[in-house]
Amino acid sequence: MLKNLDNMPPAWSEKPEFxxxxxxxxxxxxxxxxxxxxQHDLKMLRDEHNVREFAIEEAVKEKAIEFAYEMKQNGEPIDKIIKYTKLTTEQIEAL
Incomplete structure (x- = not known):
């Protein structure tokens, strides 16, 4: 059966389920x-993906903190800073 998979109709190869x-x-x-x-290669790929995702999340958080700091320095209300940065009141007050 598996040897016949190479002879699969071309239209099937475009369908995700096949x-x-x-x-x-x-x-x-x-x-x-x-x-x-x-399994080893799959684990390595998943680890690399997770490291990239974590790095992106951290970069986004860092940008939000920088943006919040700038907004706070310019006298923007905390409610507005929370709305645009999604940071907590405690995080903003600590800046």
Missing amino acids: VKLLEIAEVSNLSPEEMNAY
Whole structure:
């Protein structure tokens, strides 16, 4: 059955459900060594993704703090700073 997947009609290869099915079939056909390598690579990709996401979140928080500080220095009301930065009252008052 798996050897026939290469002969799949081209229209099927454009449908996400068939692409996913093909990926599952390929992974389930891996040897134990290949499966270990696959799992390791998958973990590395997920870790890299999470590190990037965390870095982006931290950068956004830092920009919000900088923006809030500037707004506070310009005398903007705390309610307005909260609205635009999504920071807490405590975070703003600590600036």
